[in-house]
Amino acid sequence: MATQIENSNELEYEKIAWGTSLPVPSVQELVRNDTKEVPPRYVQNNDNRPVILFEPSQESAEIPIINFSLLADGDEDERNKLHLACKEWGFFQILNHGITEEVIQKVKTAVSGFFELPLTEKKKYAMEEDDLHGYGQAFVHSEEQTLEWSDIMFLIIYPLKSRKTIVWPELPGFKEAVEEYSKNVERVRDEILGNMSLLLGLERDRLKEMHVEMKHAVRMNYYPPCPNPDLVLGIGPHSDATSITLLLQDDDVTGLQINHKQKWLPVNPIPNAILVNVGDCLEIWSNGMYKSIEHRAVTNKEKVRISVATTVFPADTTELEPVETMISEQHPSMYKRVKFLDLIKHGMAKTMDGKIFIEYAKEEDNQRP
Numbered sequence: 001m002a003t004q005i006e007n008s009n010e011l012e013y014e015k016i017a018w019g020t021s022l023p024v025p026s027v028q029e030l031v032r033n034d035t036k037e038v039p040p041r042y043v044q045n046n047d048n049r050p051v052i053l054f055e056p057s058q059e060s061a062e063i064p065i066i067n068f069s070l071l072a073d074g075d076e077d078e079r080n081k082l083h084l085a086c087k088e089w090g091f092f093q094i095l096n097h098g099i100t101e102e103v104i105q106k107v108k109t110a111v112s113g114f115f116e117l118p119l120t121e122k123k124k125y126a127m128e129e130d131d132l133h134g135y136g137q138a139f140v141h142s143e144e145q146t147l148e149w150s151d152i153m154f155l156i157i158y159p160l161k162s163r164k165t166i167v168w169p170e171l172p173g174f175k176e177a178v179e180e181y182s183k184n185v186e187r188v189r190d191e192i193l194g195n196m197s198l199l200l201g202l203e204r205d206r207l208k209e210m211h212v213e214m215k216h217a218v219r220m221n222y223y224p225p226c227p228n229p230d231l232v233l234g235i236g237p238h239s240d241a242t243s244i245t246l247l248l249q250d251d252d253v254t255g256l257q258i259n260h261k262q263k264w265l266p267v268n269p270i271p272n273a274i275l276v277n278v279g280d281c282l283e284i285w286s287n288g289m290y291k292s293i294e295h296r297a298v299t300n301k302e303k304v305r306i307s308v309a310t311t312v313f314p315a316d317t318t319e320l321e322p323v324e325t326m327i328s329e330q331h332p333s334m335y336k337r338v339k340f341l342d343l344i345k346h347g348m349a350k351t352m353d354g355k356i357f358i359e360y361a362k363e364e365d366n367q368r369p
Helices: 027-032 068-072 076-088 101-115 119-125 174-199 206-210 280-285 340-348 356-361
Strands: 003-005 012-014 065-067 091-095 134-136 151-158 215-223 235-238 244-248 256-260 263-266 274-278 295-297 305-313
Touching: 065 068, 065 076, 068 076, 068 091, 068 174, 076 091, 076 174, 101 151, 101 174, 101 215, 101 244, 101 305, 119 134, 151 174, 174 206, 174 215, 174 244, 174 274, 174 305, 206 280, 280 356, 340 356
Parallel strands: 065 091
Antiparallel strands: 003 012, 091 274, 134 151, 151 215, 215 305, 235 295, 244 274, 244 305, 256 263, 256 295
């Protein structure tokens, strides 16, 4: 990574030099200007258009729920539930995680407050074309590309040296709310990774150590109402180039869908729950036993939807490959050794679609796990 100097306070930060992305209009501003129809650049082709379900899905209730308190106490049954969730679903909800409702509501209020600022204020924190820190959009590579019906704010939280503080909004209480929530999530993150390490036959801290330097970022997503939600996607189908992602959903609006057994399944929010998903790095480390699952976000006509995703990923120089405990004569390595920076640059150079990161890491002679 290149080291940059911030003009405002001369603190160093690490540029997220993963590729370039073109600036695009704010979707929130399109809606504020009373757009009555979807602009052509946002209309998905027929194959990608979502089916919008207005009633809670019964199948969504099958998504595994993990009692974090039991997991942290070393309960073997709960750890086995975690194993099955990672293996069969790639997604699970956690309850009893110890993050108070007050902390959760404070970060939701802070994020909502940022997006409600005038556009001129938000633009003060805009992403640069070659740096992912800040407000805007990512993965936009051409003027012909179909755009997503969302705006984002992306901030590195840990390590501190990686923060670009000039793109942290100067909004009363914002920094404190994000830091307090992130500190709590850090504890949850480490407990989940520790249990995953044990399930992979490793020492408890091994997965954490394999990151070399663990990066912890927050992606804040704003999905405005859409006049034709059946024509657009808030975020297109993709898997996450992370080890794990921890998502705080909007309690009142269902929008996330996961691709489970070739069917798009809505994930009904559970108040104050945290939704966790397996990322591509963990799929590689587990030699495909744990799956990173495609997911997408849909929109609706009436309501704003806001979510807060904590993404956990390794240092750029980290080399990813299956751990030794997951390789045998019966289960040879299904992924080549790949540097995380090469993996992420490959994906950033393309439209975010499907499992583009994993396909890059696949051994040429092997089939999909």
